[in-house]
Amino acid sequence: MARSYNEIKFRIFEFFPLLLLLFISLNGSSVFDLKFFSINIHYILVYYWVLRQPDSLGYGFIFLAGIITDVVFGLPLGVNSLSLLIIAGVAAYVRVVTVRITLINDWISFIPALLIGNFIYFLALYFSNYQVDYLFLFKNSVFTLVFYPILWGIFSILLNFMKQ
Amino acid sequence: METSRDDVGIAIRSALLAKGTKQRFSLFVLVIVSTTLIFLESLEVKPLNYFRSFIKDIIYRGSQAVSVPSTSFNNFNNFIKSHLNLYDEHTELKKDYENLKNNVSKSDFLELENTQLRKLIDEQASSTFNFISARIMLDKQSMYLNSFIINVGSNKGIKNGMAVLHGENFIGRIVDVNFFSSRVLLISDLNSKIPVITEPSAYHAILSGHGGKEPTLEYLPENYNIEDGEKVYTSGKEGIFSPGIPIGEVKIEDGIINVMLFSNLDQITFVNVKIEDFDNK
Numbered sequence: 001m002a003r004s005y006n007e008i009k010f011r012i013f014e015f016f017p018l019l020l021l022l023f024i025s026l027n028g029s030s031v032f033d034l035k036f037f038s039i040n041i042h043y044i045l046v047y048y049w050v051l052r053q054p055d056s057l058g059y060g061f062i063f064l065a066g067i068i069t070d071v072v073f074g075l076p077l078g079v080n081s082l083s084l085l086i087i088a089g090v091a092a093y094v095r096v097v098t099v100r101i102t103l104i105n106d107w108i109s110f111i112p113a114l115l116i117g118n119f120i121y122f123l124a125l126y127f128s129n130y131q132v133d134y135l136f137l138f139k140n141s142v143f144t145l146v147f148y149p150i151l152w153g154i155f156s157i158l159l160n161f162m163k164q
Numbered sequence: 165m166e167t168s169r170d171d172v173g174i175a176i177r178s179a180l181l182a183k184g185t186k187q188r189f190s191l192f193v194l195v196i197v198s199t200t201l202i203f204l205e206s207l208e209v210k211p212l213n214y215f216r217s218f219i220k221d222i223i224y225r226g227s228q229a230v231s232v233p234s235t236s237f238n239n240f241n242n243f244i245k246s247h248l249n250l251y252d253e254h255t256e257l258k259k260d261y262e263n264l265k266n267n268v269s270k271s272d273f274l275e276l277e278n279t280q281l282r283k284l285i286d287e288q289a290s291s292t293f294n295f296i297s298a299r300i301m302l303d304k305q306s307m308y309l310n311s312f313i314i315n316v317g318s319n320k321g322i323k324n325g326m327a328v329l330h331g332e333n334f335i336g337r338i339v340d341v342n343f344f345s346s347r348v349l350l351i352s353d354l355n356s357k358i359p360v361i362t363e364p365s366a367y368h369a370i371l372s373g374h375g376g377k378e379p380t381l382e383y384l385p386e387n388y389n390i391e392d393g394e395k396v397y398t399s400g401k402e403g404i405f406s407p408g409i410p411i412g413e414v415k416i417e418d419g420i421i422n423v424m425l426f427s428n429l430d431q432i433t434f435v436n437v438k439i440e441d442f443d444n445k
Contacts, residue, residue, distance in 0.1 A: 026223070026230040028304030063194045067201075071223040072302070074309040074340065074347050077216065078201030085195050092179035092191065097171075124202055130309075131354045133375055 006164070013162040017049040017056045017155075025068040030080075031140065038140040042069065044151045046084050047113055050091035051106065052159060062088050076128040083121040087113050103152055110148055114141055217317075217342035224313050224345050228301050242431075295329070295436040296320050301345060310353035310375060314435060317342045327398070327405045327438040330427040334358075334398055334409040338437065346437075350429055351379050351411065360411060361399040365390055368399055371411065371423060378415070378422040392416055396423050406440065 021042070024030045030042040042065070049057040066081025073080075090113035098105055118141050125132055180192045204212060246253075298314035316322055318341050326338045328348045336356065340347035349356055356373035360381070367388055369381045384390070394414040400407030412425040 023230060026227045027234060028227065028231070028302070029234075058188060059191050059194050060189045063189070063198065066198070067219075068223055068227075071220050072227050072304050074311050076202055076205040077219075078198040078205065082195065082198035082202065085191060085198060089180055089191050089195070093175055096175040096178050128202065128205065133354060136375070 010162050013158065014053075014056050016158065017045060017053070018058075018061055021045055021057065021061065021065045022068070025065040026072065028069075028072045030069050036139075038136065038143055039147045040140055040144045041151070042080075042084060043087050043114060043117060043144055044110075044148055045155075046087050047091045047110055048106075048152060048155045050088045051095050052101070052155070053162075054092070054095065059085065059088060075130070076124070079121060079124040079128070082124060083117045086120050087117040090116060103149055106152060107145075107148055111145065114145055220340075220342045221317075221344050224302060224342075227304070231302065231304075294439050296322070296439055298346075298435055298437055300433055300435065309355070310350040310373065310429075311336070311339070311347050312350070312432075313345050313347055314437070315345060316437065317344045317346050319343055321439060322346050322437055325404050326440070327409065329409065329436045329438060330432050330434075331436075332410060333426040334405070334411045335425070335427050335429060335432070335435065337405075348435065351425070352377060352429060358405075358411075359399045359401040360396050361407070362390060362414065363395045363397060365394055368401065371396065377429065378424055381414070381421040381423060384421070390414055390416070390421060406438070409438075 024041055024045075030040065032039045032041055046057065046062055050062075062084050063081045066079075066084045067077060069075075069080040070077050090109070094106075094109040094113075098109075118137060122132055122137060180190065180195075296316055298316040300312050301315045302313040304312070314328075322338055322341050324338055324341055327334060328336045328338060334351065336348045336350040336353075337358075338346050339349040351358060351371060351373055352375065353373040354375050356371075356379070358371040359368065360371045361368055362381070365388070367384055367390065370383045371379050372382045373379045381390070381396070392414060396411045396414060398405045398407055398409040398411065410426055412423040415422045415424045
């Protein structure tokens with residue numbers, strides 16, 4: 001009985017990252033933007049779950065979330081998908097080469113993921129003749145990196161609860 | 165050395181090509197698909213456009229449905245704010261009313277003078293445009309696009325480049341048309357460049373958006389002399405928009421000529437799309 005309860009709990013919470021990913025894409029809140037403060041929640045979400053629980057977040061859904069974000073934000077189709085998939089790719093690589101799970105490891109390896117993801121984003125927009133606000137991109141990257149441990153903590157609590 | 169290089173190769177292959185137990189697609193394939201989509205975006209082929217319109221219409225409806233709670237919350241928030249500011253607003257309106265009352269006689273005289281002058285030059289005032297009213301479906305500001313989605317599209321004859329007005333004020337132009345929806349690029353956007361004219365100094369300039377609330381005037385002639393409070397209108401120079409649509413008034417700050425828009429872009433629910441004799445332009 002207890003085992004089946006845990007299984008049900010796991011199955012329900014297994015969908016949480018997927019639902020959150022699709023919700024923030026459709027709601028257009030993947031980039032949390034205040035006056036001096038901007039965080040890309042999409043990047044953190046994709047990076048964390050591909051790194052820690054890849055079965056909860058399929059690549060196909062990440063691609064779909066990117067397409068939805070592009071449509072909602074009015075960007076050329078494929079721009080967000082590509083940058084999210086690149087983030088997922090770096091996370092998958094880090095998962096293969098690391099053994100110990102620590103915040104510091106994750107945080108440091110998130111830096112190249114963020115740099116590559118944003119670089120791809122910038123390139124795609126640049127070649128699509130979109131003007132790029134470099135200051136905003138820089139600000140967004142810095143705050144996304146700074147904010148990573150907070151979401152890491154929240155997601156870790158959820159993941160531990162799922163796996164109990 | 166060789167072994168470590170092999171290890172890196174294996175790790176990259178495993179990350180990009182291996183599908184994993186529950187993955188249906190490999191990362192590599194999806195990256196290729198995304199890149200192809202970006203390249204296809206620059207192609208203007210009819211079947212592709214239809215496909216894009218179809219996808220966008222579906223996603224806009226989905227997004228509208230998902231945004232209901234946050235939109236309701238924002239509306240409620242605005243409702244509370246407007247009640248809290250009621251007294252200030254009342255005082256402001258009273259002041260405006262007094263000013264308007266004083267200006268009525270002046271405006272009557274100007275109208276009369278205008279009619280007489282029109283008669284004098286035998287001008288035939290004709291209007292070749294009409295308006296289509298639309299409701300804002302989605303208002304999601306992105307990093308790079310200050311825009312919103314309206315609920316009319318090619319089904320109502322909307323075309324790219326048409327001027328969008330809030331009341332009588334110019335607020336943006338159509339940049340993307342689907343079957344049942346269109347995207348309006350606001351004048352505050354980084355990609356927006358509108359030819360304008362100032363009044364009374366009559367300088368031609370370009371109104372450039374910067375992502376903030378107030379766009380700036382650029383490409384003014386040398387030795388210009390513009391003062392605070394001058395009105396800014398579309399000049400009609402590019403041949404798409406009609407001339408004389410009001411936009412805002414000049415506000416000079418630290419040598420930068422900002423334009424305070426007549427319409428508050430955050431408080432718009434309905435807009436008018438100006439349907440002109442577009443094909444002949």
